[in-house]
Amino acid sequence: MFIGSVEINGYAALAPMAGVADRAFRQICADFGAAYTVSEMVSSKGLCYGDRKSRELMVLDPEAGPSAIQLFGDDPEYMAKAAREALTFHPDILDINFGCPAPKIVNNHCGSALLQEPHLCEQIVKAVKEAVPIPVTAKIRKGFHRGDDVAVEVARACEAGGADAITVHGRTRDQMYAPPNDRECIARVKAAVKVPVIANGDIVTAADAAAMYEETGCDLVMIGRGALGAPWIFTEIHALLHEGRTLPAPPLSRRMAVLYRQTELAAKLKGEKVALLEARKHAAWYMRGLKGAAGYRTAAGTISTLEELARLCARVIEENENTAV
Numbered sequence: 162m163f164i165g166s167v168e169i170n171g172y173a174a175l176a177p178m179a180g181v182a183d184r185a186f187r188q189i190c191a192d193f194g195a196a197y198t199v200s201e202m203v204s205s206k207g208l209c210y211g212d213r214k215s216r217e218l219m220v221l222d223p224e225a226g227p228s229a230i231q232l233f234g235d236d237p238e239y240m241a242k243a244a245r246e247a248l249t250f251h252p253d254i255l256d257i258n259f260g261c262p263a264p265k266i267v268n269n270h271c272g273s274a275l276l277q278e279p280h281l282c283e284q285i286v287k288a289v290k291e292a293v294p295i296p297v298t299a300k301i302r303k304g305f306h307r308g309d310d311v312a313v314e315v316a317r318a319c320e321a322g323g324a325d326a327i328t329v330h331g332r333t334r335d336q337m338y339a340p341p342n343d344r345e346c347i348a349r350v351k352a353a354v355k356v357p358v359i360a361n362g363d364i365v366t367a368a369d370a371a372a373m374y375e376e377t378g379c380d381l382v383m384i385g386r387g388a389l390g391a392p393w394i395f396t397e398i399h400a401l402l403h404e405g406r407t408l409p410a411p412p413l414s415r416r417m418a419v420l421y422r423q424t425e426l427a428a429k430l431k432g433e434k435v436a437l438l439e440a441r442k443h444a445a446w447y448m449r450g451l452k453g454a455a456g457y458r459t460a461a462g463t464i465s466t467l468e469e470l471a472r473l474c475a476r477v478i479e480e481n482e483n484t485a486v
């Protein structure tokens with residue numbers, strides 16, 4: 162499929178997840194076959210005001226394949242200016258967040274709060290589209306309040322503004338991440354617009370991805386929480402959809418090796434202290450489902466060096482020697 166002029170080769174993309182989808186994790190997911198990755202969301206006003214952290218979030222790895230920077234904000238002028246700033250980091254695509262349900266984002270009239278104002282969504286997309294020469298996409302939800310179903314209206318507004326693709330999460334803001342994810346909503350958006358539609362929500366196995374394609378007619382699926390502690394989901398999806406094969410779960414030694422490699426890469430990019438603090442939550446995800454996982458999570462909450470992480474990984478393998486995960 163193509164997003165504007167950018168070709169996406171594969172079946173699944175990595176979702177933008179604040180505090181999680183950093184450069185190291187995006188690289189790991191790309192290594193496992195993520196067809197497209199999106200940065201953590203970046204504040205348009207923070208970027209325009211020269212915030213250092215906002216700029217750090219936009220650093221992309223040229224070896225990670227097609228990559229997007231995601232911006233959020235509610236002012237078309239600031240969003241256009243931020244889009245031009247983002248170009249200096251050489252993204253392939255710019256994505257606009259109209260779906261984040263986090264209170265600190267919503268309470269600032271950003272993210273999913275804008276689902277209540279389709280015309281403003283259109284204006285923001287139009288301003289960004291006119292500001293940059295690369296494809297522009299939008300990520301939306303089903304609606305804001307429980308019971309809302311405005312995805313088609315908002316998707317059409319984004320398309321009218323010039324969006325080259327639209328990602329749809331089939332939940333309202335009030336639902337946050339609670340079931341159910343409405344696949345019929347995504348299918349209605351797909352039927353209503355001419356641009357590609359990317360389906361997001363509750364894809365944690367290759368079979369889930371296959372069902373999402375079947376039930377929505379989407380052009381691509383986007384994996385968020387399903388990739389946490391399991392970046393090989395992209396390989397599994399490719400094997401099922403491209404080759405008709407169901408891959409066995411990776412052995413525990415492989416799982417721990419990937420955790421260590423991701424943390425080691427993060428340490429090179431951010432420094433060991435910061436990387437190990439952030440690795441604590443990733444370690445818990447990589448170790449979930451294991452016998453004694455609660456104890457491992459507690460141990461992971463104290464690691465502060467790569468050496469300590471290596472020892473914990475070795476302990477996990479030793480104590481679960483014959484476990485396949």
